[in-house]
Amino acid sequence: MTIKLYVDFGGYSAIEKGNLIIPRDNILNKKDFDSVEIGDVVDVYSKRGKFLGRGFKNPREVRIMTLRKEELDENYIKEKIIKANEYRLKLGFKDTYRMVYTQSDWLNGLVIDKYNDIATVQIFNYGIEKMKDVVVETLQNLGIDSIYEKSSGRNRKRAGLPEVEGILAGEKTETIIQEGNAKFKVTFDGQKTGFFLDQRENRLELERFIKEGDRVLDVCCYTGGFSVHAAIRGAEVVGVDLSKKALKLAEENMELNNIPKDKYEFIEGNAFKVMEEFIEDGKNFDVVILDPPAFAQSKKSLKSAMRGYHMLNRLGAKLADRLLVTCSCSQPVEPDAFKALVIDACLKAKKWAKIIKYGSQSPDHPITSKGTEYLKCLFLSVEEI
Ligand SMILES: C[S@@+](CC[C@H](N)C(=O)[O-])C[C@H]1O[C@@H](n2cnc3c(N)ncnc32)[C@H](O)[C@@H]1O
Known part of the structure; x- marks a missing residue:
């Protein structure tokens, strides 16, 4: 019973x-x-x-x-994965997308990302973990060749489950994905699940705002997601990140997209420090992009996170001449609170900011129940006060 x-x-x-x-x-x-x-x-x-x-x-x-009294057996898992995949296909996703997004797809604690014929799997629910074989088999039946498990990090610790990482099927650990006009090499031994698929729409949107010859600063650039899209439109890009490994891939991604070497520079360093130095040196950029990691992991750290976002945005606004693109992937930070914070940070930087566009996570990360909306991405036009 x-x-x-x-x-x-x-x-x-x-x-x-x-x-x-x-x-x-x-x-x-x-x-x-x-x-x-x-x-x-x-x-x-x-x-x-x-x-x-x-x-x-x-x-x-x-x-x-x-929310029904139904069997939670192997068939349940299989059917829900197939249904989640069909939903993405109907939305027009083709080769690379988040195939399963936890509770939004009635698979609470399962995240699957598909990159061509490779999938990464994250499991934060022991009930699903017990049926891992069904997850693997269902993915293989959907044409997936290699499957990489990455059940680690905060959610796994929070659930009280040990971290598990490694290959579940096949041998491939890297691939090249297409995002609009851009190509990216994705590897599965880096952070998160290889690539920040949630920012897809916002990266594509950026291209609309870039003009030939723009000077763009991409802060927390990871493997060059926003940088490549800006460079494709003819911008000169400076990217900053703490991770040497990510920056190496960012350079490879620029080469993959035939961007001339003199059109980009990647700096390994702390975003706050690098931006402060740029301000001291009197540097400025047409466009500044801020996409830091989640400063607030829970409500407890919200206050200090808001201070961090404020400081980062004030520095970014000082350096931005025309456009500020600023993101927060902290789930506890409410969209309205983030908008107010960014506008205030711009005022403190003596910039008058107008919100042009408000973006969230890509629709392959469907927003349904509480806790499933986390990404905020504001595009702001800025001018000197
Ligand atoms: C959300 S990811 C950025 C994703 C990227 N915009 C993309 O589209 O692929 C955040 C990045 O911030 C970097 N990071 C974290 N703390 C940092 C800091 N203090 N200074 C610079 N980079 C930092 C991480 O290494 C990570 O690559």
Whole structure:
């Protein structure tokens, strides 16, 4: 019999609001929670006995998979992966896209990215981990040759699961993807899942705003995502990143797109320090792009994260003559709060900023329930006050 766990969220049910990860702290009958094997199916009920959802027990939380009383078996996993893939194909994605985005695709704790015939898999749910073979088999039936697992990082630690990394099938560990007019080499031993697919639309959008001869500063450039799109449009690019490995790939990506060597420079260094030095030296750029890592991993670190974003944006605004493209991938940072922060940082930098466009994550990362929207990307026209 499936164990019943009762939760007390008070007021609205968190599940109805769409939060499909239930921490042990919210469970009333903790002894029952502790008695269940990790990876086993549990049913979650409200205090008054209303069925809320069904999911898998994990060491520190329940991951809700469905709001129906249906079997969470191999068929469920297979069908949901196929459905998630079909959804992307209908949207027009072809070779490279996020194929499964966790709870948005009713596969809470599973992320799959497809790069041509290679897939990367991240699992943050022990119930799904137990059926890893089905994930591999389903991907192979969808034409995937090589599968690389990258179940590591914050989400894995938070779930209380050990980190797992390595090849699950095939041998390929790199490929060349096409994004609009740009080509990128993607490898699967770097950070995240090889490439920041979530920024696709924003990188493509950037091309609209670049003019031949523009001087562009790409801060936190990683493997040159925004840099390559700017260079393709005839800009001269300076990219800054802490990661030597990422910058090496950024250079390869410029070569791959036939960008002449004298049109770009990549600097290994701390974004804050490099920008301060540029300001001291009286440098400026037509376009400045800021795409830092998530400064706020949770609500606890929100305050210090906001200070970090403010400082970064003030420096970026000082250096920008015409356009500031600024992003935050911190889920706890609300879009309106980020807009207000950026406008304020621009004012402090003595720049009058107008929001031209507000972008979020690419639609292969569907925004559904609470916690699935995280990326904010503002395009601002800036002028001296
Ligand atoms: C979200 S990624 C950028 C993705 C990139 N814009 C793209 O489209 O592929 C953030 C990058 O910031 C870099 N980074 C983190 N902290 C940094 C710092 N203090 N200074 C410079 N780079 C930093 C990381 O190495 C990582 O490559």
